[in-house]
Amino acid sequence: MSSLIRENDVRSGPDRYISEPGITADIGRFLSDYRHPVIVTGTHSWQAFTGYATNVPDYPVFRYDGSATKRNAKELAGAISEEQADAIVAIGAGKLSDTAKNIAELLNIDLIMVPTLAATCAAYSPLSVNYDEEHRYESALLHHRNSNLVLVDAALISTGPRRYLIGGIGDTLAKWYESRPVFERSDDLSTFDELSLRSARLIREILLSESEDALRSLDAGKVDTHLRRVVDAIIGLSGTVGGFGGTKARASGAHSVHDALTVLPATSGVVHGLKVAYGIMVQLVAEGKTDEARDLIPFYERVGLPHSLTFINVNPQDTQGIHDVAKHAVGAGAAFDQAVPGITAEDVVRAIRRVEELQ
Structure with missing residues (x-):
């Protein structure tokens, strides 16, 4: 750069x-x-x-x-x-x-x-x-x-496969959950940081309220307000979060989990945003916000987002694979510690195991 x-x-x-x-x-x-x-x-x-x-x-x-x-x-x-x-x-x-x-x-x-x-x-x-x-x-x-x-x-x-819109919902929902803990710990928020955080909050509100209707519109072949609002939240509004907030807002725990999951060949066919959505669950539990993760499960199930390893083609009994993911999620260049300072690979393993127990 x-x-x-x-x-x-x-x-x-x-x-x-x-x-x-x-x-x-x-x-x-x-x-x-x-x-x-x-x-x-x-x-x-x-x-x-x-x-x-x-x-x-x-x-x-x-x-x-x-x-x-x-x-x-x-x-x-x-x-x-x-x-x-x-x-x-x-x-x-x-x-x-x-x-x-x-x-x-x-x-x-x-x-x-x-x-x-x-x-x-x-x-x-x-x-x-x-x-x-x-x-x-x-x-x-x-x-x-x-x-x-x-x-x-x-x-x-709307002519594209349904799973990609679902993945877009998951990837974009992470804007709020990844940036919030970083902004909350900052004692020097600029006016643009505040705008970034408000964009992330608005994204969450739009996705939680509009995603189910947007998917129904997609299934019915309708390009209506619900679908357009979700599309613009995913492509446009989402970009303003990192655009205004910089590194504070671009990625933390959820994307670190996504990036780490790419070391497992079995996840290569899983849409990017689905792995990010799973990462939201792991990050929330690692933050100590298990109740908030649990509260997301009904929404996840209604729109088709993953909250278990099986959903993303990972065997819950693959201990070595899970440890490899955890190691990469906190390794060099990873941003998980922006959400959870001092997090270790062992912490990530425990969070992954805890997410499985929320089913």
Whole structure:
């Protein structure tokens, strides 16, 4: 990361954020200022977009390999530079968005985001989460600039698999639970920190009140206010928490558990946000807030979020695997101690075991 960029800089968001059903059906009208735009997408994302859009632009299309590795971003940057591109149109979900941000940074060109899922705030934030070749969490890089435009089309997003919206609910709910303990211990909250905390609280209120209706709307094929509010909370409002609050608000216990779970191959097929949602439970118990964790279980069950190891493909009898997860959750670079200062791997193991007892 450049010395000119600091982790606690206020990064309010992309230059433009437009949320409107149908907005991406004719995306070309937003690209008239560019001479050589290219599209970066994935196989499933491109199928979803071309099956939805009424006017697919005739631009060069580059497909990422799904790995969200810095290696793949460098490969694509090399190929795209030969096109003399002046803008990247990133069509896809979280890993695609993170890869596109890496490419735009390498080439220093504009970036337009078109999320096809509401699973994370990746399309909004200036961060790229990178994984290694074994699909394990590696790093989260903060980029020099934000995206130029984010086009959020709830009608396009509604064509995606249901489990990703559920995962988005889990990932976004963590904004409140991860930032709250960090802000509560701070004796020097800035006005932007306060705004971040209020965004996180609003997110929690929206998700607890709207998620069930949004999922019912999704199942019924309706793109209504409930679905749009949840989509914008996941993609847009979620990004403001870390954007205004910096490192205090970006991640703590729940994401540390998620990152640690990636060391277990059995969890590789589990949606990101589901692992984060499970991490919320572990973090709350580690904080000593077992009753609060228990109170979340009815909501978790109604929307399909995990509160047990089995749900995320981990055998509760896999003692070694659980200890490996606990060790990584508090290891070098982990942020669990921002939520629970001084936490140890043994503390995490006890929290995981306690969460199992809440069933």
